[in-house]
Amino acid sequence: MRQLPFKAERLTASFYDRSTATVAGELIGKALLHHVDGCWVGGWIVETEAYLDTRDPASHSARGQTPSNAAMFAAPGTLYVYPIHAKHCLNAVTEKAGRGAAVLIRAIEPVWGIDFMQLERGYSDLRRLTRGPAMLCQSLKIDREDDKRCLVTDPSLGIFADPNSDPRRVLSTKRIGISKAVHRNLRFIDPDSTSTSRPLGR
DNA sequence: TAAACGATCTGCT
DNA sequence: GCAGATCGTTTAT
Numbered sequence: 001m002r003q004l005p006f007k008a009e010r011l012t013a014s015f016y017d018r019s020t021a022t023v024a025g026e027l028i029g030k031a032l033l034h035h036v037d038g039c040w041v042g043g044w045i046v047e048t049e050a051y052l053d054t055r056d057p058a059s060h061s062a063r064g065q066t067p068s069n070a071a072m073f074a075a076p077g078t079l080y081v082y083p084i085h086a087k088h089c090l091n092a093v094t095e096k097a098g099r100g101a102a103v104l105i106r107a108i109e110p111v112w113g114i115d116f117m118q119l120e121r122g123y124s125d126l127r128r129l130t131r132g133p134a135m136l137c138q139s140l141k142i143d144r145e146d147d148k149r150c151l152v153t154d155p156s157l158g159i160f161a162d163p164n165s166d167p168r169r170v171l172s173t174k175r176i177g178i179s180k181a182v183h184r185n186l187r188f189i190d191p192d193s194t195s196t197s198r199p200l201g202r
Numbered sequence: 203t204a205a206a207c208g209a210t211c212t213g214c215t
Numbered sequence: 216g217c218a219g220a221t222c223g224t225t226t227a228t
Contacts, residue, residue: 066225068225084209085210134210
């Protein structure tokens with residue numbers, strides 16, 4: 001384990017092995033960190049979405065396991081990175097292996113390695129770094145090569161809790177950008193953050 | 203092998 | 216705020 005930028009406790013497999021909506025809500029305020037090119041890059045998670053098992057029509061697992069979504073069916077705490085619209089989005093697998101459930105991380109507040117993110121993204125404006133799932137992936141330099149990495153044991157990648165940080169408010173809204181099962185409130189945001197992709201959804 | 207479809211982003215207005 | 220770009224994956228011929 002590399003030296004972290006602050007005193008932190010890594011989330012363990014038992015954190016991810018719970019109801020996906022619960023995990024999605026509790027990920028708000030946790031730190032997503034990736035060690036690249038000799039430094040930690042990441043920030044506080046402020047927006048997530050729950051994608052449930054194969055019965056959730058909006059989930060990539062809805063049509064069963066395929067070569068490209070296999071990571072979704074792996075152990076809880078596995079990283080699932082999928083390509084979309086010529087970009088990438090990242091998820092943390094939840095529940096028991098084989099369920100096909102995961103939490104999409106949609107936005108973080110950029111905190112560590114901001115200059116690295118600015119280089120990767122080609123923008124200096126903090127608001128254009130991590131305010132959306134594909135932007136966030138590019139800032140953290142995570143792509144399809146990182147699919148199936150383990151957030152629980154990988155020394156260079158993980159999600160961490162800061163025991164000294166103040167708890168955040170969490171609001172749930174409808175999920176964004178999907179056409180099926182749109183009515184369900186499975187998107188979770190920190191309403192006090194300015195780094196969410198769309199403050200109140202829609 | 204062709205065609206359609208996204209859990210999106212950017213640039214321009 | 217909106218139209219257009221973009222490309223891997225899936226589904227249909």
